[in-house]
Amino acid sequence: MTQTAEIPNTQFYAWKNYRCAYEHYSPDVGEDRHSTPLLLIHPIGVGLSRRFWHRFCNAWYQSGRTNPIYNPDLLGCGESDMPHIAYAPADWAAQLQHFLQTVIQKPVILVVQGALLPVALETVQLQTQPNLIQKLVLASPPAMALMTQPTGVRKQKFTWNLLDSPLGAAFYLYARRPQFLSSFSTRQLFANTEQVDSEWLDLLALGAANPASRHAVFSFLAGFWRQNYREAIAAITQPTLVIIGDRASSISRNKQDTPERRLADYLKCLPHGEGVKIAGRNVLPYESTSKFTATLAAFENTKLTAQ
Template identity: 90%
Template sequence: MTQTAATPSTQFYNWKNYRCAYEYYSPDVPKDRHSTPLLLIHPIGVGLSRRFWHRFCDAWYENGHTNPIYNPDLLGCGESDMPHIAYTPADWAAQLQHFLQTVIQKPVTLVVQGALLPVALETIQMQAQPNLIQKLVLASPPAMALMTQPTGKRKQKLTWNLLDSPLGAAFYLYARRPQFLSSFSTRQLFANADLVDNQWLDMLVKGAANPASRHAVFSFLAGFWRQNYREAIAAINQPTLVVMGDRSSSISRDKQDTPEQRLADYLKCLPHGEGVKIAGRNVLPYESTSDFTATLAAFENKNSTSM
């Protein structure tokens, strides 16, 4: 049965001295029939924001699901404020923790895309009782080596200082060109080059129009997320689903692991983990929306609890 949700409007909340944006999707059913809300964490990259999830949100309700969806813009992205700072996973996690406590105020399934996994881990570590994160879904997580081998703080700072310069600003102008975005997406993100279409590229170009959006991207490129998170992953008590693309690839220049190896590495470390491999590469909620939606729905149904 197809389920509809009201078209979300952009809403705002304040965190510290910043104005932060989010969308709230509410299925068109009585509230006592709502399932566990989904809280989505979008990836960081040139032009990326909460709009990354729009295709998934549409598919979710077209398939009859009744979970409300909270889709926030991380600080420095989309319609949230874009201060000129070096962002760390702990910064974004503190933003999400505030969002959980003051806006959502109920347990959620946290769905995180790609290398924003450290933000999810930091958010989980900030939880007090009762824990507002009930389940966890990792879409296209990085190779375990990237999650456990930190980049030195000196190297991170040097990279940030290089990017946070007129040279970096010029690079960002180049990187937000449709030709560059198309080439990068084809080489690094999508298994099917035909899906690097005008809809995807228009989203990125519009998202990168404000030059202040470069600070979040440069924070990611500087590697502030590259820490040793092995213990944090092993400490996750929530049921956790790992969704890997059958053509997943790594940004690391070291020897590439296979999708099977990457999935096995996570399942070996997670206390309550399960894994699924679906067609696609590194942006599964966008490239393989139908398969990803069905996989997440099966996980939700299997691990559903009364609210």
């Protein structure tokens, strides 16, 4: 039996004296309480938060799936607290590890969008016994060059200090204008420009309404996530699915970074990886929701082959 997922009420938990928000989807119809929950990691960008996943969550349950879904806002985003700090992947990973241990309290399939992959990798590294991450799904991960060639600490701090200024605050006001968001989404995110519509732009406008949300975005732009994660990727013992868009693009200057090359790079590095290329560009759970959902469901059905 299929059903439409109503967006659940926002719930909150405390982490390091911060108030952190999340949604817990727990379908009533035909729920298999033994099914593995999904834990979603949303991307960072102007106006982005857990709301990025709403279209996917609805499609997941319409397809007949019954897994519980946990959809948190990372600190600095959505309805979570927005302290004025420079956020590193390790900070968000510690938040998610606390969420796993105190709220979910059971193994999950971790699904991460885009360049938040370092947060997923840091979260995997925090696992002890029992390991609370059963499988991983990497949706539109960055080019391997971006994941293995760090930017210098001095450059990161310089960029952060430049953005964390009145000039940066003014830039954020400009960047959250509908015209800018539409142009950026068309140029960098979507293969089908018709999907850069009022639904998408309203989602971003809502998320960017609080100017304090700029600190998470500026942390991302400063490149604190740009470290060498090759060994961390190679150390993943869990089955891992990589989903790449057939029109995936990158900020990498490497012209050889085709979707096929990107997929091959990850599969070469992952000990227990498999990969799929589907139609779309860089925001597959939103742009190519049906195909992404079906691909993830097929992976969720497969038996564990590694621990």
